[in-house]
Amino acid sequence: MTVWLIQPRDPLIFRDGRPFSAMPGARARTLAFPYPSTLAGGVRTRAGQDSNGRFDKQQIDRLLRHTIRGPLLVSLDDYGEVTQWHFPAPADAFVIEAAAQLTVQRLWVRPVYLPHGAATDLGNGVLVSTNPASRGKADSAAPSFWSWETVDAWLAEPGDDPAPVLRSTLGPGKLVRESRIHVSIDPETQTASEGLLYETTGLEFVTNPSGEGRGALSAVQQYALAVDTDAELQPGVDFLGGERRMVNWAASRRSFPECPQGVRHTIVSQGHCRVLLVTPAIFEGGHLPAWLTRAVPGVTVRVVAVANRRYGTVSGWDAKRRTQKATRRLVPAGSVYFLSLDGDPAARERFVDLMWLQAVSDEEQDRRDGLGMALLGTWNGEIQPLEVEDEDTSS
Amino acid sequence: MGECAMQVIEKHLLVCALGPVQDFIATARTSRDLWFGSWMLSELSKAAAKCLAAEPNQLVFPAPRSVGDLDPGSDLSVANKIAAVVEGDPQVITDQMRQAVTERLMAFWSEVRRAVTGAVDWDLAQEQLGDLVEFTWASVPYPGAPHYRRARSQAEACLASRKNTRGFRQTQGRAGTPKSSLDGARESVLVGHSGSMTSDQRFVAYHAEPGEELSGIDLLKRRAKDQKFPSTTDIAAKPYRIMLGTGKDSCLLERIDLLLRDYTCSQETAGAHYYPERLAQLIPDVDRRRKFRQEYARIFKTEGIERQASPHYALLLADGDDMGRTIDALQTSEQHRSFSQRLSEFAAIANERIGSHSGAPIYVGGDDILAYLPLHTALACVSELDAEFRATLRDFAYQRDGAMRSPTLSGALVIAHHLTPLSDVLETARGAEKKAKAVKGKNALTIVLSKRGGADRTAVAPLGELLDRMRVLIGYRRQRLISAGTAYELEQLHRQLGGSELQAKALSKEAERIIKRKYEGGGHQAIRPEVLEQFRAWFGHPEPHLAELAQEMIIAAEFAGAYEMADIDIGEVQG
Numbered sequence: 001m002t003v004w005l006i007q008p009r010d011p012l013i014f015r016d017g018r019p020f021s022a023m024p025g026a027r028a029r030t031l032a033f034p035y036p037s038t039l040a041g042g043v044r045t046r047a048g049q050d051s052n053g054r055f056d057k058q059q060i061d062r063l064l065r066h067t068i069r070g071p072l073l074v075s076l077d078d079y080g081e082v083t084q085w086h087f088p089a090p091a092d093a094f095v096i097e098a099a100a101q102l103t104v105q106r107l108w109v110r111p112v113y114l115p116h117g118a119a120t121d122l123g124n125g126v127l128v129s130t131n132p133a134s135r136g137k138a139d140s141a142a143p144s145f146w147s148w149e150t151v152d153a154w155l156a157e158p159g160d161d162p163a164p165v166l167r168s169t170l171g172p173g174k175l176v177r178e179s180r181i182h183v184s185i186d187p188e189t190q191t192a193s194e195g196l197l198y199e200t201t202g203l204e205f206v207t208n209p210s211g212e213g214r215g216a217l218s219a220v221q222q223y224a225l226a227v228d229t230d231a232e233l234q235p236g237v238d239f240l241g242g243e244r245r246m247v248n249w250a251a252s253r254r255s256f257p258e259c260p261q262g263v264r265h266t267i268v269s270q271g272h273c274r275v276l277l278v279t280p281a282i283f284e285g286g287h288l289p290a291w292l293t294r295a296v297p298g299v300t301v302r303v304v305a306v307a308n309r310r311y312g313t314v315s316g317w318d319a320k321r322r323t324q325k326a327t328r329r330l331v332p333a334g335s336v337y338f339l340s341l342d343g344d345p346a347a348r349e350r351f352v353d354l355m356w357l358q359a360v361s362d363e364e365q366d367r368r369d370g371l372g373m374a375l376l377g378t379w380n381g382e383i384q385p386l387e388v389e390d391e392d393t394s395s
Numbered sequence: 396m397g398e399c400a401m402q403v404i405e406k407h408l409l410v411c412a413l414g415p416v417q418d419f420i421a422t423a424r425t426s427r428d429l430w431f432g433s434w435m436l437s438e439l440s441k442a443a444a445k446c447l448a449a450e451p452n453q454l455v456f457p458a459p460r461s462v463g464d465l466d467p468g469s470d471l472s473v474a475n476k477i478a479a480v481v482e483g484d485p486q487v488i489t490d491q492m493r494q495a496v497t498e499r500l501m502a503f504w505s506e507v508r509r510a511v512t513g514a515v516d517w518d519l520a521q522e523q524l525g526d527l528v529e530f531t532w533a534s535v536p537y538p539g540a541p542h543y544r545r546a547r548s549q550a551e552a553c554l555a556s557r558k559n560t561r562g563f564r565q566t567q568g569r570a571g572t573p574k575s576s577l578d579g580a581r582e583s584v585l586v587g588h589s590g591s592m593t594s595d596q597r598f599v600a601y602h603a604e605p606g607e608e609l610s611g612i613d614l615l616k617r618r619a620k621d622q623k624f625p626s627t628t629d630i631a632a633k634p635y636r637i638m639l640g641t642g643k644d645s646c647l648l649e650r651i652d653l654l655l656r657d658y659t660c661s662q663e664t665a666g667a668h669y670y671p672e673r674l675a676q677l678i679p680d681v682d683r684r685r686k687f688r689q690e691y692a693r694i695f696k697t698e699g700i701e702r703q704a705s706p707h708y709a710l711l712l713a714d715g716d717d718m719g720r721t722i723d724a725l726q727t728s729e730q731h732r733s734f735s736q737r738l739s740e741f742a743a744i745a746n747e748r749i750g751s752h753s754g755a756p757i758y759v760g761g762d763d764i765l766a767y768l769p770l771h772t773a774l775a776c777v778s779e780l781d782a783e784f785r786a787t788l789r790d791f792a793y794q795r796d797g798a799m800r801s802p803t804l805s806g807a808l809v810i811a812h813h814l815t816p817l818s819d820v821l822e823t824a825r826g827a828e829k830k831a832k833a834v835k836g837k838n839a840l841t842i843v844l845s846k847r848g849g850a851d852r853t854a855v856a857p858l859g860e861l862l863d864r865m866r867v868l869i870g871y872r873r874q875r876l877i878s879a880g881t882a883y884e885l886e887q888l889h890r891q892l893g894g895s896e897l898q899a900k901a902l903s904k905e906a907e908r909i910i911k912r913k914y915e916g917g918g919h920q921a922i923r924p925e926v927l928e929q930f931r932a933w934f935g936h937p938e939p940h941l942a943e944l945a946q947e948m949i950i951a952a953e954f955a956g957a958y959e960m961a962d963i964d965i966g967e968v969q970g
Contacts, residue, residue: 015579122562127556306562313581315568326569
């Protein structure tokens with residue numbers, strides 16, 4: 001397996017399912033981050049191309065068996081090598097605005113017991129909450145990606161920040177979106193054709209660290225996508241996503257982060273863990289995984305609680321059958337599962353090995369496509385009683 | 396002997412949330428989609444609340460004065476949150492509520508089945524519908540009135556935790572089917588895809604725009620109620636139509652309508668007749684479209700009308716400041732009920748005011764307002780809404796920055812082009828509202844002028860101050876007391892020297908020099924002394940600073956155009 005870097009030359013468009021046809025006022029909008037299926041398609045298409053760039057349709061079945069892990073957002077240095085891995089901000093971290101400018105505070109969303117006599121429509125399910133219940137306002141500018149350092153610490157020791165931290169230390173800000181209006185030129189008159197304006201919005205893989213468009217050009221950080229695959233690829237320029245936007249493929253000498261020893265040790269000894277989804281996952285049970293709970297013999301895996309956001313949807317184009325795929329719902333990246341692992345330490349070790357940065361979706365093909373890549377974090381298995389403080393009426 | 400069994404009737408405080416707001420409101424393409432989505436969510440909330448309206452239960456939020464207010468189609472707008480003190484098993488009660496919501500939804504759906512004539516995959520649509528409503532709730536024991544605040548805190552905390560786990564089921568999609576144009580997430584249920592039917596046929600069958608694909612939910616929003624909603628185009632056309640006068644207006648409409656019949660059988664609203672671009676969109680063929688435009692221009696030429704309608708309207712997005720704090724300060728359920736009722740009163744007043752200012756309320760409920768307003772009445776309307784809000788809620792107070800305050804309103808007014816996609820205008824409005832909420836002291840307004848082909852112009856200031864200044868600046872433009880170019884020169888001055896160490900006084904002097912130099916008409920008229928005095932007064936204060944003032948002047952020019960068209964005397968604008 002080699003890590004490949006996809007460096008965008010143009011702003012990339014990863015469209016949602018909205019139809020995009022030659023109608024007046026058509027718009028092609030991009031998702032905030034590509035789905036693994038898009039990258040998997042990109043990898044397989046590239047692997048199936050001959051030296052002239054022609055795709056061999058006979059190869060499709062073989063290509064579908066390649067495994068792709070990712071995509072991950074990465075920072076690049078001036079030589080095009082990875083300097084930082086970034087992961088989606090976890091849903092078990094509630095980020096609130098802090099008093100001082102540009103600072104935030106993270107609160108850990110963890111399994112709780114409701115007060116005596118209380119009930120919700122979740123019935124017997126275990127809820128997750130900040131504890132004590134927070135009245136803080138969610139930070140609207142909270143980074144959607146955290147750098148590996150931040151994630152590493154959160155996996156090892158989740159908890160409320162004792163003091164506010166600078167927002168920028170958590171991770172990159174939002175990727176810039178670039179809008180363009182396109183025309184169709186009538187070859188005879190060399191002017192724009194009537195009514196054939198359309199708009200595209202693409203993702204620029206840069207962030208401006210100073211925000212609000214006022215930073216120096218030298219401070220702008222360049223990003224790329226990284227995938228780890230067993231497919232045989234060639235470096236070079238290719239297209240990715242909508243509107244045939246160009247990217248450059250290059251092999252990396254680095255590999256995805258390994259599971260930290262401390263985290264591994266703690267999970268094995270405590271018999272509980274958190275699973276943090278790094279790419280969206282598809283489960284038959286909607287938000288509840290099935291394969292994950294029975295994949296490792298000798299370990300009984302139970303989902304105790306879930307912290308997640310609203311589901312996303314994915315469809316796409318079936319290249320083999322040449323038709324639109326059916327929509328399916330995904331659990332978004334960043335979702336966190338609190339699990340109990342009953343079994344002997346050796347079995348728990350096997351669980352950690354099998355799951356660390358591997359795909360956990362229910363269907364095998366989805367796993368090969370990279371849907372549901374997971375990081376593992378610690379959890380001591382504790383379910384705390386929810387504390388609700390009386391309002392303080394001071395401002 | 397035998398014990399006397401004391402029946403302690405357990406009461407609970409129940410808080411519920413109905414959703415998903417995203418599917419109902421955010422995925423809207425036309426103004427009607429947006430209005431209907433909000434209205435339908437309100438109707439479903441009413442149906443749920445109605446289950447709790449009778450004794451021994453007691454509704455806290457909403458708190459209608461009579462049960463009839465919760466009947467289908469009543470005037471009351473209800474937010475998607477419900478709070479009540481209930482007797483009995485909350486699980487049983489909420490099951491009843493869920494049932495009531497489903498019944499109401501199915502009633503809407505049967506309207507759709509009656510109205511839609513084209514071929515539809517009804518099975519798929521029904522599946523999508525069955526999956527639509529999200530109903531979450533939390534309940535805590537309610538030991539009695541003295542414990543209301545504590546119980547409420549607990550219930551809200553439980554509901555907030557509940558929302559951290561967003562459960563869902565996997566769907567059974569359909570391969571080979573295009574997705575909805577509105578959300579891209581659900582499959583289209585229209586059997587007549589864009590390829591097989593003409594645009595006109597599709598419109599008649601489904602009320603779908605050319606190239607649009609609709610899911611079952613989209614169909615629900617489009618067809619469940621046969622009520623037209625004024626479009627952005629209608630609102631934008633209002634000042635122009637006032638200028639024409641009723642006689643000329645009806646004459647022109649007739650002629651344009653006759654012309655349109657020759658080209659398409661698609662319908663358009665009256666206001667849209669004054670925007671040839673909007674009408675041209677209904678004609679798919681390029682050459683016929685060109686012909687239509689030529690003949691359209693001819694109508695206006697023969698009538699001797701040179702001026703065209705302005706394409707802009709205003710979108711108002713506002714809500715109460717610190718509503719959470721105000722509610723937290725309420726001690727008893729009775730106070731909360733009273734607060735709910737006052738909010739409903741305000742909503743009714745707001746609806747009426749917006750209507751009387753020729754606007755169209757999209758959603759007015761609780762402390763939220765979303766409405767369209769024509770440019771010649773927008774500012775006056777905002778002013779009145781602000782005053783009414785303060786008056787209606789003056790009996791409530793909360794603490795902020797060490798002082799007691801009564802609730803106030805903050806919001807954004809976006810001047811947009813009538814053809815700009817609604818989602819974009821809403822996004823601009825939301826961003827602008829955030830800016831207003833960040834102003835110290837609250838009760839602030841952001842005005843954004845979002846013209847096509849130009850950067851957005853933004854002005855943010857405390858509401859009363861901003862409206863006062865706008866009134867003065869609009870008056871100056873209308874009476875030609877300052878030239879149009881002054882604002883741009885002031886902006887230029889700020890850009891060049893504003894960031895420098897030039898003393899504020901020196902900057903003001905330079906600004907004054909610009910004001911004096913730019914006079915209207917090109918003749919040798921000096922600038923009026925009172926105008927100069929006013930600018931001196933503004934320059935003398937740190938707020939508004941030069942850049943802000945320049946933006947306000949540019950925005951005022953846009954309003955002035957509309958006031959002129961509708962012939963509104965600036966003195967008519969109330970404070």
